[in-house]
Amino acid sequence: MSDENKTLVVLVVVLVFTMVSYIAFINPPLGIALGVGVAVATLVWVVLRDK
Incomplete structure (x- = not known):
């Protein structure tokens, strides 16, 4: 994950x-x-993302 994506995820959280x-x-x-x-x-997103 790039730094921009990490920043965006932190901002949304x-x-x-x-x-x-x-x-x-x-x-x-x-x-x-x-x-x-x-x-x-969030749990569903994490589970589906790993598949």
Whole structure:
């Protein structure tokens, strides 16, 4: 993975984490649901990428 791709991945991870944290602060049940959804989507992406 090139440096540009790594930078982009880090930026996206930070932005998603910030958005989920902000929503969780305002509405905890929605934040928990979004956090679980992001975790599952990440797991599926990693599994499918390895194949």
